Amino acid sequence: MEHMKVRRVVTGHDFQGKARVVDDRDVEPITSGLMPDCAAYRLWGRDERPTLPDDGSPHRAEAYYPPRDGSRFMINTIPPGELVPPTNVDTAAALAELERQMPGAMAAMEPDAPGMHTTDSLDYVLIVSGEVTLELDDGERTVLRAGDVVVQNGTRHAWRNHGTETCMIVGVAIGADRV
Template sequence: MVDDGGVPAITSALLPGAAAYRLWGRDERPAFPDDGSPRSAESYYPPPDGSRFMINRIPPGELVPAPGVDVAAALAELDQLMPGAMACNDPDEPGMHTTDSLDYVLVVSGEITLELDDGESTVLRAGDVVVQNGTRHGWRNHGTEPCTIVGVAIGADRIA
Protein backbone atom coordinates (compact mmCIF):
# COMPACT_ATOMS: atom_id res chain seq x y z
CA MET A 1 0.00 0.00 0.00
CA VAL A 2 1.26 3.48 -0.84
CA ASP A 3 -0.08 6.73 0.56
CA ASP A 4 1.37 10.15 -0.08
CA GLY A 5 -1.39 12.14 1.63
CA GLY A 6 -0.75 14.84 4.20
CA VAL A 7 -0.67 14.14 7.91
CA PRO A 8 -2.63 16.62 10.01
CA ALA A 9 -0.77 18.38 12.78
CA ILE A 10 -1.90 17.76 16.34
CA THR A 11 -1.84 21.14 18.06
CA SER A 12 -3.20 22.56 21.30
CA ALA A 13 -3.78 25.94 22.88
CA LEU A 14 -1.91 24.49 25.87
CA LEU A 15 1.27 24.14 23.79
CA PRO A 16 1.40 27.19 21.50
CA GLY A 17 3.65 26.69 18.50
CA ALA A 18 4.13 22.96 19.13
CA ALA A 19 2.91 20.32 16.71
CA ALA A 20 2.93 16.53 16.62
CA TYR A 21 2.50 14.44 13.49
CA ARG A 22 1.65 10.79 14.00
CA LEU A 23 2.77 9.13 10.78
CA TRP A 24 2.27 5.46 11.51
CA GLY A 25 1.54 3.03 14.28
CA ARG A 26 0.43 -0.44 15.13
CA ASP A 27 -0.55 -2.07 18.41
CA GLU A 28 0.72 -5.56 17.66
CA ARG A 29 4.01 -7.14 16.75
CA PRO A 30 4.38 -7.31 12.97
CA ALA A 31 4.21 -10.59 11.10
CA PHE A 32 5.15 -11.02 7.46
CA PRO A 33 3.98 -11.23 4.78
CA ASP A 34 2.01 -8.05 5.47
CA ASP A 35 -0.02 -6.02 2.97
CA GLY A 36 1.25 -2.74 4.48
CA SER A 37 -2.18 -1.40 5.34
CA PRO A 38 -2.61 0.73 8.46
CA ARG A 39 -3.23 -1.18 11.67
CA SER A 40 -4.97 -0.33 14.90
CA ALA A 41 -3.01 2.14 17.01
CA GLU A 42 -5.35 3.35 19.72
CA SER A 43 -3.17 5.09 22.30
CA TYR A 44 -0.68 7.80 21.39
CA TYR A 45 2.27 5.80 22.76
CA PRO A 46 2.59 2.12 21.88
CA PRO A 47 1.66 -0.84 24.06
CA PRO A 48 4.15 -3.72 24.41
CA ASP A 49 4.93 -5.08 20.90
CA GLY A 50 3.39 -1.96 19.32
CA SER A 51 5.20 0.86 17.58
CA ARG A 52 4.73 4.49 16.61
CA PHE A 53 6.44 6.71 14.03
CA MET A 54 6.08 10.45 14.67
CA ILE A 55 7.46 13.91 14.04
CA ASN A 56 7.37 16.64 16.69
CA ARG A 57 7.99 20.35 16.28
CA ILE A 58 9.02 22.13 19.47
CA PRO A 59 9.05 25.93 19.47
CA PRO A 60 11.64 27.95 21.36
CA GLY A 61 10.88 29.12 24.90
CA GLU A 62 8.45 27.96 27.53
CA LEU A 63 5.20 26.44 26.30
CA VAL A 64 2.77 28.64 28.19
CA PRO A 65 -0.90 28.83 27.21
CA ALA A 66 -2.28 32.25 26.31
CA PRO A 67 -4.38 33.97 28.98
CA GLY A 68 -8.00 32.90 28.91
CA VAL A 69 -7.41 29.38 27.56
CA ASP A 70 -9.97 26.94 28.94
CA VAL A 71 -7.45 24.45 30.35
CA ALA A 72 -10.01 21.72 31.09
CA ALA A 73 -11.41 21.86 27.55
CA ALA A 74 -7.92 21.95 26.03
CA LEU A 75 -6.85 18.92 28.12
CA ALA A 76 -9.97 17.02 27.03
CA GLU A 77 -9.23 17.85 23.39
CA LEU A 78 -5.59 16.72 23.75
CA ASP A 79 -6.72 13.47 25.35
CA GLN A 80 -8.97 12.86 22.35
CA LEU A 81 -6.22 13.70 19.82
CA MET A 82 -3.39 11.97 21.72
CA PRO A 83 -5.11 9.26 23.82
CA GLY A 84 -3.16 8.47 26.98
CA ALA A 85 -0.30 10.89 26.26
CA MET A 86 -1.16 13.33 29.02
CA ALA A 87 -1.20 10.49 31.58
CA CYS A 88 2.53 9.97 30.88
CA ASN A 89 3.34 13.53 31.91
CA ASP A 90 4.66 14.46 35.34
CA PRO A 91 2.05 16.79 36.87
CA ASP A 92 4.68 18.35 39.16
CA GLU A 93 7.20 19.15 36.41
CA PRO A 94 5.62 20.22 33.10
CA GLY A 95 7.23 18.66 30.04
CA MET A 96 8.79 15.74 31.90
CA HIS A 97 7.25 12.42 30.96
CA THR A 98 7.86 8.68 31.04
CA THR A 99 6.74 6.16 28.43
CA ASP A 100 7.07 2.39 28.42
CA SER A 101 8.93 2.40 25.14
CA LEU A 102 12.30 2.22 23.47
CA ASP A 103 12.59 5.46 21.48
CA TYR A 104 14.89 6.21 18.57
CA VAL A 105 14.99 9.99 18.06
CA LEU A 106 16.71 12.00 15.31
CA VAL A 107 17.03 15.79 15.49
CA VAL A 108 16.22 17.00 11.97
CA SER A 109 16.48 20.75 12.45
CA GLY A 110 17.11 23.29 15.17
CA GLU A 111 18.45 22.65 18.62
CA ILE A 112 16.88 20.94 21.63
CA THR A 113 17.93 20.19 25.19
CA LEU A 114 17.13 16.71 26.48
CA GLU A 115 16.62 16.78 30.24
CA LEU A 116 16.85 13.50 32.12
CA ASP A 117 15.49 12.37 35.47
CA ASP A 118 18.89 12.58 37.16
CA GLY A 119 19.16 16.31 36.36
CA GLU A 120 21.59 15.78 33.48
CA SER A 121 20.88 17.70 30.29
CA THR A 122 22.35 17.44 26.81
CA VAL A 123 22.07 19.89 23.93
CA LEU A 124 21.28 18.15 20.64
CA ARG A 125 21.51 19.62 17.16
CA ALA A 126 20.49 18.57 13.66
CA GLY A 127 21.90 15.13 12.89
CA ASP A 128 22.18 14.04 16.54
CA VAL A 129 20.50 10.79 17.57
CA VAL A 130 19.20 9.68 20.98
CA VAL A 131 18.11 6.24 22.13
CA GLN A 132 15.71 6.64 25.06
CA ASN A 133 15.16 3.53 27.19
CA GLY A 134 11.92 4.25 29.04
CA THR A 135 13.50 6.91 31.25
CA ARG A 136 11.76 10.01 32.54
CA HIS A 137 12.75 12.93 30.31
CA GLY A 138 11.73 16.25 28.82
CA TRP A 139 12.50 18.25 25.70
CA ARG A 140 13.29 21.98 26.08
CA ASN A 141 14.03 24.36 23.25
CA HIS A 142 16.33 27.09 24.63
CA GLY A 143 17.27 28.15 21.09
CA THR A 144 15.77 30.78 18.84
CA GLU A 145 14.27 28.55 16.12
CA PRO A 146 11.74 25.71 16.23
CA CYS A 147 13.26 22.24 16.53
CA THR A 148 11.99 19.23 14.60
CA ILE A 149 12.59 15.72 15.87
CA VAL A 150 11.61 12.41 14.29
CA GLY A 151 10.97 9.48 16.56
CA VAL A 152 10.16 5.79 16.47
CA ALA A 153 8.75 4.38 19.71
CA ILE A 154 8.65 0.63 20.29
CA GLY A 155 6.41 -0.51 23.13
CA ALA A 156 8.11 -2.36 25.99
CA ASP A 157 7.25 -4.02 29.27
CA ARG A 158 8.23 -2.14 32.44
CA ILE A 159 9.25 -4.68 35.05
CA ALA A 160 10.27 -2.32 37.83
Protein backbone atom coordinates in the same frame (compact mmCIF):
# COMPACT_ATOMS: atom_id res chain seq x y z
CA MET B 1 2.62 29.74 13.26
CA GLU B 2 2.18 27.83 10.03
CA HIS B 3 3.02 24.14 10.34
CA MET B 4 4.97 22.17 7.78
CA LYS B 5 3.39 19.85 5.26
CA VAL B 6 4.06 16.17 5.98
CA ARG B 7 3.31 13.63 3.27
CA ARG B 8 3.03 9.93 4.22
CA VAL B 9 3.49 7.25 1.56
CA VAL B 10 2.58 3.68 2.60
CA THR B 11 3.53 0.55 0.67
CA GLY B 12 1.95 -2.86 0.85
CA HIS B 13 1.52 -6.09 -1.05
CA ASP B 14 -1.40 -6.65 -3.40
CA PHE B 15 -3.27 -9.97 -3.69
CA GLN B 16 -0.57 -11.23 -6.11
CA GLY B 17 2.23 -10.36 -3.66
CA LYS B 18 3.45 -7.39 -5.72
CA ALA B 19 4.71 -4.28 -3.91
CA ARG B 20 2.41 -1.29 -4.36
CA VAL B 21 1.89 2.20 -2.96
CA VAL B 22 -1.41 1.75 -1.15
CA ASP B 23 -1.76 5.17 0.47
CA ASP B 24 -0.33 8.61 -0.28
CA ARG B 25 -1.68 11.56 1.70
CA ASP B 26 -0.79 14.52 3.88
CA VAL B 27 -0.83 14.06 7.65
CA GLU B 28 -2.43 16.89 9.61
CA PRO B 29 -0.60 18.14 12.71
CA ILE B 30 -2.05 17.82 16.20
CA THR B 31 -1.91 21.21 17.91
CA SER B 32 -3.18 22.59 21.21
CA GLY B 33 -3.63 25.96 22.85
CA LEU B 34 -1.89 24.40 25.88
CA MET B 35 1.33 24.10 23.86
CA PRO B 36 1.50 27.13 21.57
CA ASP B 37 3.34 26.59 18.27
CA CYS B 38 4.03 22.90 19.02
CA ALA B 39 2.86 20.24 16.58
CA ALA B 40 2.75 16.45 16.70
CA TYR B 41 2.33 14.33 13.60
CA ARG B 42 1.13 10.77 14.18
CA LEU B 43 2.53 9.12 11.07
CA TRP B 44 1.96 5.40 11.67
CA GLY B 45 1.57 2.86 14.38
CA ARG B 46 0.34 -0.55 15.34
CA ASP B 47 -0.39 -2.29 18.62
CA GLU B 48 1.00 -5.69 17.63
CA ARG B 49 4.19 -7.09 16.19
CA PRO B 50 4.14 -6.87 12.37
CA THR B 51 3.86 -9.85 10.08
CA LEU B 52 4.79 -9.84 6.39
CA PRO B 53 3.53 -9.71 3.75
CA ASP B 54 1.33 -6.80 4.81
CA ASP B 55 -1.30 -5.14 2.62
CA GLY B 56 -0.39 -1.72 4.06
CA SER B 57 -3.76 -1.02 5.63
CA PRO B 58 -3.75 0.81 8.98
CA HIS B 59 -3.68 -1.30 12.12
CA ARG B 60 -5.06 -0.56 15.58
CA ALA B 61 -2.91 2.10 17.27
CA GLU B 62 -5.21 3.95 19.63
CA ALA B 63 -2.95 5.15 22.47
CA TYR B 64 -0.34 7.78 21.65
CA TYR B 65 2.46 5.63 23.10
CA PRO B 66 2.77 1.99 22.02
CA PRO B 67 1.89 -1.06 24.11
CA ARG B 68 4.21 -4.06 24.36
CA ASP B 69 5.02 -5.30 20.82
CA GLY B 70 3.51 -2.10 19.37
CA SER B 71 5.25 0.77 17.63
CA ARG B 72 4.68 4.43 16.77
CA PHE B 73 6.26 6.71 14.17
CA MET B 74 5.96 10.45 14.80
CA ILE B 75 7.33 13.92 14.18
CA ASN B 76 7.24 16.60 16.88
CA THR B 77 8.07 20.28 16.56
CA ILE B 78 9.04 22.29 19.64
CA PRO B 79 9.28 26.09 19.51
CA PRO B 80 11.96 27.97 21.46
CA GLY B 81 11.21 29.17 24.98
CA GLU B 82 8.92 28.04 27.75
CA LEU B 83 5.61 26.49 26.72
CA VAL B 84 3.22 28.88 28.42
CA PRO B 85 -0.44 28.69 27.37
CA PRO B 86 -2.22 32.00 26.82
CA THR B 87 -4.42 33.06 29.75
CA ASN B 88 -7.61 32.79 27.66
CA VAL B 89 -7.23 29.03 26.95
CA ASP B 90 -10.05 26.81 28.23
CA THR B 91 -7.76 24.28 29.93
CA ALA B 92 -10.41 21.61 30.50
CA ALA B 93 -11.57 21.73 26.87
CA ALA B 94 -7.98 21.73 25.57
CA LEU B 95 -7.07 18.72 27.75
CA ALA B 96 -10.17 16.84 26.52
CA GLU B 97 -9.22 17.59 22.90
CA LEU B 98 -5.63 16.43 23.48
CA GLU B 99 -6.91 13.20 25.05
CA ARG B 100 -9.06 12.62 21.96
CA GLN B 101 -6.16 13.27 19.55
CA MET B 102 -3.31 11.78 21.62
CA PRO B 103 -4.92 9.21 23.95
CA GLY B 104 -2.85 8.63 27.09
CA ALA B 105 -0.14 11.18 26.23
CA MET B 106 -1.06 13.62 28.99
CA ALA B 107 -1.34 10.79 31.54
CA ALA B 108 2.38 10.09 30.97
CA MET B 109 3.23 13.71 31.87
CA GLU B 110 4.18 14.61 35.44
CA PRO B 111 1.84 17.32 36.75
CA ASP B 112 4.45 18.75 39.15
CA ALA B 113 7.31 18.74 36.60
CA PRO B 114 6.08 20.25 33.31
CA GLY B 115 7.27 18.32 30.26
CA MET B 116 8.75 15.42 32.26
CA HIS B 117 7.41 12.03 31.25
CA THR B 118 8.25 8.34 31.20
CA THR B 119 7.00 5.78 28.69
CA ASP B 120 7.34 2.02 28.49
CA SER B 121 9.12 2.17 25.18
CA LEU B 122 12.47 2.13 23.43
CA ASP B 123 12.60 5.31 21.34
CA TYR B 124 14.89 6.08 18.42
CA VAL B 125 14.98 9.86 18.00
CA LEU B 126 16.61 12.00 15.29
CA ILE B 127 16.97 15.77 15.65
CA VAL B 128 16.22 17.04 12.13
CA SER B 129 16.50 20.78 12.65
CA GLY B 130 17.04 23.31 15.38
CA GLU B 131 18.30 22.53 18.84
CA VAL B 132 16.74 20.86 21.87
CA THR B 133 17.95 19.99 25.35
CA LEU B 134 17.24 16.51 26.68
CA GLU B 135 16.65 16.80 30.42
CA LEU B 136 16.90 13.71 32.64
CA ASP B 137 16.76 12.99 36.37
CA ASP B 138 18.55 15.36 38.75
CA GLY B 139 18.61 18.07 36.08
CA GLU B 140 21.15 16.29 33.82
CA ARG B 141 21.01 18.09 30.45
CA THR B 142 22.35 17.24 27.00
CA VAL B 143 22.11 19.74 24.14
CA LEU B 144 21.21 18.11 20.82
CA ARG B 145 21.41 19.60 17.34
CA ALA B 146 20.44 18.61 13.80
CA GLY B 147 21.93 15.22 12.95
CA ASP B 148 22.16 14.04 16.57
CA VAL B 149 20.30 10.91 17.59
CA VAL B 150 19.06 9.68 20.97
CA VAL B 151 18.35 6.10 22.00
CA GLN B 152 15.81 6.69 24.74
CA ASN B 153 15.62 3.56 26.93
CA GLY B 154 12.38 4.25 28.77
CA THR B 155 13.94 6.87 31.04
CA ARG B 156 12.23 9.85 32.67
CA HIS B 157 12.89 12.86 30.44
CA ALA B 158 11.74 16.18 28.99
CA TRP B 159 12.55 18.06 25.79
CA ARG B 160 13.31 21.78 26.22
CA ASN B 161 14.10 24.19 23.42
CA HIS B 162 16.49 26.87 24.73
CA GLY B 163 17.57 27.72 21.16
CA THR B 164 16.31 30.41 18.81
CA GLU B 165 14.43 28.35 16.21
CA THR B 166 11.81 25.63 16.20
CA CYS B 167 13.25 22.14 16.67
CA MET B 168 11.99 19.16 14.67
CA ILE B 169 12.31 15.68 16.14
CA VAL B 170 11.52 12.42 14.31
CA GLY B 171 10.94 9.42 16.54
CA VAL B 172 10.10 5.74 16.43
CA ALA B 173 8.80 4.28 19.70
CA ILE B 174 8.76 0.51 20.23
CA GLY B 175 6.71 -0.85 23.12
CA ALA B 176 8.67 -2.51 25.92
CA ASP B 177 8.07 -4.41 29.15
CA ARG B 178 9.03 -2.58 32.33
CA VAL B 179 10.08 -5.01 35.04
